[in-house]
Amino acid sequence: MASTPQPLTRASVLAAHERIKPYIHTTPLQTNTTLSTLASTPQAPEALVGTEWEGQEPAKPKFQLFFKCENFQRIGAFKVRGAFHAVGRLVDELGLDEVRRRGVVTQSSGNHAQALALAAKTFAIPAHIVMPSISTPSKIAGTQAQNATVYFSGSTAQEREAVGADVQAKTGAVLVPPYDHPDIMLGQGTMALEVQEQITALLGAEGGSLDALIAPCGGGGMLSGNAVALKGSGVRVFGAEPSFQGADDARRGVAAGERITTVKTLTIADGLRTNLGPHTWSIISDAAYVAGLYAVTEANIRDAMRLVLERMKCVVEPSAVVGLATILYNEEFRKRVEREAGERGWNVAVVFSGGNTTVEAIGKIFADADSDAAGEAGKERAEGKIGMDGKRVAENVAG
Amino acid sequence: MASTPQPLTRASVLAAHERIKPYIHTTPLQTNTTLSTLASTPQAPEALVGTEWEGQEPAKPKFQLFFKCENFQRIGAFKVRGAFHAVGRLVDELGLDEVRRRGVVTQSSGNHAQALALAAKTFAIPAHIVMPSISTPSKIAGTQAQNATVYFSGSTAQEREAVGADVQAKTGAVLVPPYDHPDIMLGQGTMALEVQEQITALLGAEGGSLDALIAPCGGGGMLSGNAVALKGSGVRVFGAEPSFQGADDARRGVAAGERITTVKTLTIADGLRTNLGPHTWSIISDAAYVAGLYAVTEANIRDAMRLVLERMKCVVEPSAVVGLATILYNEEFRKRVEREAGERGWNVAVVFSGGNTTVEAIGKIFADADSDAAGEAGKERAEGKIGMDGKRVAENVAG
Numbered sequence: 001m002a003s004t005p006q007p008l009t010r011a012s013v014l015a016a017h018e019r020i021k022p023y024i025h026t027t028p029l030q031t032n033t034t035l036s037t038l039a040s041t042p043q044a045p046e047a048l049v050g051t052e053w054e055g056q057e058p059a060k061p062k063f064q065l066f067f068k069c070e071n072f073q074r075i076g077a078f079k080v081r082g083a084f085h086a087v088g089r090l091v092d093e094l095g096l097d098e099v100r101r102r103g104v105v106t107q108s109s110g111n112h113a114q115a116l117a118l119a120a121k122t123f124a125i126p127a128h129i130v131m132p133s134i135s136t137p138s139k140i141a142g143t144q145a146q147n148a149t150v151y152f153s154g155s156t157a158q159e160r161e162a163v164g165a166d167v168q169a170k171t172g173a174v175l176v177p178p179y180d181h182p183d184i185m186l187g188q189g190t191m192a193l194e195v196q197e198q199i200t201a202l203l204g205a206e207g208g209s210l211d212a213l214i215a216p217c218g219g220g221g222m223l224s225g226n227a228v229a230l231k232g233s234g235v236r237v238f239g240a241e242p243s244f245q246g247a248d249d250a251r252r253g254v255a256a257g258e259r260i261t262t263v264k265t266l267t268i269a270d271g272l273r274t275n276l277g278p279h280t281w282s283i284i285s286d287a288a289y290v291a292g293l294y295a296v297t298e299a300n301i302r303d304a305m306r307l308v309l310e311r312m313k314c315v316v317e318p319s320a321v322v323g324l325a326t327i328l329y330n331e332e333f334r335k336r337v338e339r340e341a342g343e344r345g346w347n348v349a350v351v352f353s354g355g356n357t358t359v360e361a362i363g364k365i366f367a368d369a370d371s372d373a374a375g376e377a378g379k380e381r382a383e384g385k386i387g388m389d390g391k392r393v394a395e396n397v398a399g
Numbered sequence: 400m401a402s403t404p405q406p407l408t409r410a411s412v413l414a415a416h417e418r419i420k421p422y423i424h425t426t427p428l429q430t431n432t433t434l435s436t437l438a439s440t441p442q443a444p445e446a447l448v449g450t451e452w453e454g455q456e457p458a459k460p461k462f463q464l465f466f467k468c469e470n471f472q473r474i475g476a477f478k479v480r481g482a483f484h485a486v487g488r489l490v491d492e493l494g495l496d497e498v499r500r501r502g503v504v505t506q507s508s509g510n511h512a513q514a515l516a517l518a519a520k521t522f523a524i525p526a527h528i529v530m531p532s533i534s535t536p537s538k539i540a541g542t543q544a545q546n547a548t549v550y551f552s553g554s555t556a557q558e559r560e561a562v563g564a565d566v567q568a569k570t571g572a573v574l575v576p577p578y579d580h581p582d583i584m585l586g587q588g589t590m591a592l593e594v595q596e597q598i599t600a601l602l603g604a605e606g607g608s609l610d611a612l613i614a615p616c617g618g619g620g621m622l623s624g625n626a627v628a629l630k631g632s633g634v635r636v637f638g639a640e641p642s643f644q645g646a647d648d649a650r651r652g653v654a655a656g657e658r659i660t661t662v663k664t665l666t667i668a669d670g671l672r673t674n675l676g677p678h679t680w681s682i683i684s685d686a687a688y689v690a691g692l693y694a695v696t697e698a699n700i701r702d703a704m705r706l707v708l709e710r711m712k713c714v715v716e717p718s719a720v721v722g723l724a725t726i727l728y729n730e731e732f733r734k735r736v737e738r739e740a741g742e743r744g745w746n747v748a749v750v751f752s753g754g755n756t757t758v759e760a761i762g763k764i765f766a767d768a769d770s771d772a773a774g775e776a777g778k779e780r781a782e783g784k785i786g787m788d789g790k791r792v793a794e795n796v797a798g
Binding site: 071072076305306309310312313314315316355357358359360362363364365366367 | 470471475704705708709712713714715754756757758759761762763764765766
């Protein structure tokens with residue numbers, strides 16, 4: 001990576017945005033009356049049975065939601081922002097000829113692999129991607145189709161790193177990590193600038209403004225980038241994680257005052273299985289940047305994903321909806337919004353981070369859900385039998 | 400229904416649009432580079448094996464596609480256009496008090512039921528909806544949530560009509576049929592006016608214009624309405640149907656010169672299981688209105704649906720993609736476009752008629768597809784292993 005990283009400031013995010021604008025889509029900021037209304041309706045007491053909030057009075061927060069649809073981004077996820085920024089900075093530092101001679105390398109089975117391959121191809125830079133050999137064929141084909149050279153490894157971090165080190169040694173390729181680097185963080189944070197412009201266009205005339213942004217947190221590159229972009233703006237930034245098998249390492253780490261350095265989880269939110277790195281921790285653990293971290297269950301994620309697919313008619317991957325799931329189902333967050341936002345409520349930007357899933361994966365997620373009670377309860381709720389008013393049940397699309 | 404139907408002219412469609420505008424969404428007209436590129440790439444010879452075009456040289460048509468996203472319409476489908484128009488006209492003719500006294504009635508298990516219920520509720524008119532008792536619970540709940548009274552019947556047309564007649568006799572409610580009535584046809588045709596305005600905004604500055612529109616054809620209300628709206632405009636109008644179990648009654652009827660009056664099919668495109676009625680036949684069988692009708696297989700529909708969900712990140716129901724499936728996979732249509740459009744190609748509006756499906760239904764459609772060879776071939780093609788170039792494989796979202 002570039003040897004002199006930019007300072008983690010809004011000015012650096014603005015510079016990153018100017019740099020990457022020609023290569024990325026300005027993704028839409030969408031509203032949806034159905035989902036805003038649902039978020040602004042107290043959960044039914046039955047929905048809290050079996051949760052830590054059982055028996056409590058359901059919170060009554062008010063929300064206007066604005067969905068930042070990075071599922072419509074190039075390669076289907078926000079990762080191109082950081083990849084184009086990191087590659088562009090590398091070219092500035094080393095010169096294009098040198099970067100082309102050396103190439104770039106990363107280890108990823110997911111969206112970062114395709115994002116880096118696309119950014120490298122755009123500048124005719126060789127890309128070396130280490131992927132676990134068990135990766136889905138479509139992801140391998142997609143990465144190879146960007147002219148990247150794919151190397152296969154075992155699926156543990158050690159096995160991948162060994163192959164990666166070998167590739168680096170043989171080719172001299174420069175490592176572009178998936179999240180824990182300032183250039184990546186600053187690139188991902190550019191979406192917050194677009195959100196601010198889009199909110200002003202939507203609400204500015206009537207004096208409305210953004211109160212909060214909530215984003216998924218895996219390695220933390222995107223959440224921390226958004227937090228850097230919005231620091232001092234008055235917009236509160238929240239992070240959302242899955243709770244399954246301890247995937248909520250950021251929340252737990254911040255609560256304990258120490259970064260959690262290993263996580264082993266098979267949450268369906270497969271983009272969020274990693275833990276924070278040192279760089280992302282430094283931002284996310286600082287309350288001046290991130291106002292709070294919240295976790296949701298697998299059933300919450302499925303329920304939110306169902307609503308987005310069936311009501312908003314929008315394809316998202318499970319990782320993309322943890323922010324919405326927090327807004328809909330996490331009573332701690334909902335009580336906080338009721339308390340802090342009051343009757344006026346908050347205008348909240350909700351980051352949909354990506355949409356890279358398959359019809360088979362969608363089928364499997366909900367087939368699995370049908371075999372457990374939590375899923376059933378969620379299905380009932382999503383179908384409008386629990387805690388929903390007539391308008392919401394009936395209007396599949398009201399945005 | 401209103402006793403003096405409007406003449407089937409563009410002027411009537413314009414009047415219908417003015418009437419319903421306050422109650423409907425102007426749905427987006429979306430482009431997608433991936434799908435336009437795929438449509439403009441010849442099919443692989445292997446893809447034609449087992450079809451009537453086996454051994455022929457694949458066609459080389461050129462397309463720019465513009466998707467009219469009625470899946471984002473209120474209640475998730477175009478049906479609200481016709482329903483608001485029909486109810487509005489009824490109020491003009493009989494007076495609001497009289498319509499409120501009598502109510503409206505229809506027989507439908509699908510999108511028309513929710514559409515009529517919403518239109519009636521908007522004017523505080525009682526709605527009586529006859530649904531087969533085997534309808535999915537979410538559709539029943541959705542219709543009831545619009546304050547409609549739901550009556551259950553057996554699932555044959557006769558059983559439904561018997562219950563419907565009984566409801567009419569008891570309540571005096573006015574029948575609002577799902578498709579075979581001028582007021583319904585004119586209402587559905589309003590989408591063509593929006594498409595023309597949107598195309599002008601997108602292409603007008605560079606002198607581009609719309610060459611064709613392709614729409615699904617079930618009962619034919621929407622296809623005929625669009626054809627009426629576009630007659631004399633120079634825009635060719637095409638209809639698309641499923642071929643499964645003879646669902647392509649319009650195509651077969653026009654070929655034979657006589658309307659087919661019964662169809663019994665279980666195509667996955669469940670919104671297209673009905674045959675044309677006398678009113679829709681009069682337009683659709685007239686080459687001055689509809690330039691051609693084409694049919695696609697169940698596998699074609701699944702393949703197209705996969706592409707829209709996985710690449711465009713957009714949720715559509717199977718019925719919605721028969722137009723796109725025709726463009727991608729019907730060699731007769733593709734050869735015609737190659738011949739008539741030449742090297743310049745055509746700008747084609749593709750109607751996505753609705754998005755009312757569930758995650759379970761999506762899972763089932765592709766689980767079923769995996770168990771037959773045609774589905775597998777389609778899956779391979781959709782995953783980019785057959786007949787796709789690097790750009791298309793790699794860019795999940797390029798629109």
